[in-house]
Amino acid sequence: MTQFPVGGASGVSRRPIQIGDRAARVLASELARHGGPKTGLLVGAAAGSATLAAAIDALLPDDRLTIVATSGASAAAGAVAALREHVERQGRWVSDRTRVVESLTEAEPADVVILAEPLAGGADDARTVLAGLTKLVTTGGVLTVVVPATRLPSGAADEVERQAALYGVGSDLVLRNVPPVRVHRLRHTPAHHAAAHNLLPALRPSSVPLTRGMHIDSNGVAAAGIALGLAALAKAARPKSKLWLVPALAAAPVAAFFRDPQRDVPEDASAVVAASDGKVLGVERLHDKRFGDIEFLRIAVFLSVLDVHVNRAPVAGKVVDYFVEDGGYAAAMKPEAEHNVAAYTLLETAHGPVAVVQRTGLIARRIVQRAPVGSLLAKGERFGLIRFGSRTDVYLPADKATPAVAPGDRVVGGSTVIATWL
Incomplete structure (x- = not known):
């Protein structure tokens, strides 16, 4: 040093x-x-x-x-x-x-x-x-x-x-x-959005490495630490009780929920990758005035509590807007989740506007977004996470992209190609 x-x-x-x-x-x-x-x-x-x-x-x-x-x-x-x-x-x-x-x-x-x-x-x-x-x-x-x-x-x-x-x-x-x-x-x-295509995903020092290919996000380290702290307090307060085992045994699965594996991002410039792990809920064309007057192709993915909840950029681009809309906490796999609390990250890309929406679910109550407006994201780069069961939506210009997945398909964040640019 x-x-x-x-x-x-x-x-x-x-x-x-x-x-x-x-x-x-x-x-x-x-x-x-x-x-x-x-x-x-x-x-x-x-x-x-x-x-x-x-x-x-x-x-x-x-x-x-x-x-x-x-x-x-x-x-x-x-x-x-x-x-x-x-x-x-x-x-x-x-x-x-x-x-x-x-x-x-x-x-x-x-x-x-x-x-x-x-x-x-x-x-x-x-x-x-x-x-x-x-x-x-x-x-x-x-x-x-x-x-x-x-x-x-x-x-x-x-x-x-x-x-x-x-x-x-x-x-x-x-x-x-x-x-x-x-x-x-x-x-x-x-910076111009085209510069993002020349970047590799950024180093995330907040992730704690367990093995060469597996990390734990800092949120998981903190949550596991809190669980172990509660176990220590329970043990000190009631030495003869086995109550301390409850938070102690919960520390490992809580940390595992925040696992952050390394992913191989496809080098194909025409590939759009999944923003998260999970199951495809829907693939549809729609209009959303918040992102512009054009028609969008929306691909929605449901994340269960067993899925990796780290979110990744589906394409390379520049973050030009970010906002959060209030709403409810319906189960993320249901249509009512459309009106849940959600964080919207809008990217400027060579193919037009692309939006990534992080939606809360029945259990998920916290969204983490780590990409400030003005930052450049490489394709597959980590930019946030959602705590517990949730949903991510990717909006692409409908006239410039064709879907590569269908409802019911399983996808892997940062690796699975969910659409291709025309």
Whole structure:
């Protein structure tokens, strides 16, 4: 791990933050998910740091990476020399695609700009640093910054949160760091929806890996933790009672409900994939004025309590709208579920508007949506989940898509082709 002072960007020295391997991978995730060709700018990374290693690992043959040792006026000569020596030691393949400069004035605008130093200090200092870095982001590009997850008495985290509310296209909490940090991705200028086709699904550090192919969503970790906590309290309150076994035994199935398996997403550009696991309830053509005046092909899928409830983007696109409509909690497999509480995510794509609707059910009472307006989603990328039995609807322009499933078919989120573009 490499240590940076909290507030290193503003010159305020406080308790050191360690950027470990997991936090470094999250910082470099926008580089890693971009299929290229792309340009990256890494600011404040030291030679041999985990962040520098993660950025180098994300490089593809046509990519270019610029490294600046500091976000200040200029770096110490020794730090620059150490960076250059480190890059040379990586071999010609890396050195041919990587350039080390002494200051930001020598850097050119890049598609992805990463501030490797944790940002802290006062709000004015943070605003100055962010403004300087924003000028080095190309149109539609992303600026990635990291702040302590545990708020220190400074305004930097508040300033980043303010900008994230306006320009944020993703935020990840990395608990497995010392101390925990939050990584924000900011897009100050709009991106074109076509850029989503060049992306891979984003890394989700909130998922806890169990095996190479199976993760548990953070909601499941929290729910299992609550169940085990209740078991401990029950055991302490009534040591001779077996009542504690009820929440203790419930922890495993509750966690299993939030399982988040890895999925192989079809590479066929004409394929539209299922937004969730489950059983196809209906395939129909209809009009919905909320999404436009055109006719839509709607494919509805019911999720039982035994299905994986992580939701995935059926197509690559840009999130242009998100809203929630109030309603009831009818059983999701019944027609009355049409009027249940639902979250609507509208995507702009090369084929026109596409909507994904997350509907609650009889038991489901909470919808999680993690894709802010302005963010780009790759096909098959996780963007949220629904707790317990529920339903997802995918709306596609009817004159541009043909269904590939029928009512009663079983589908697998992110893998099963439910329709094809004409």
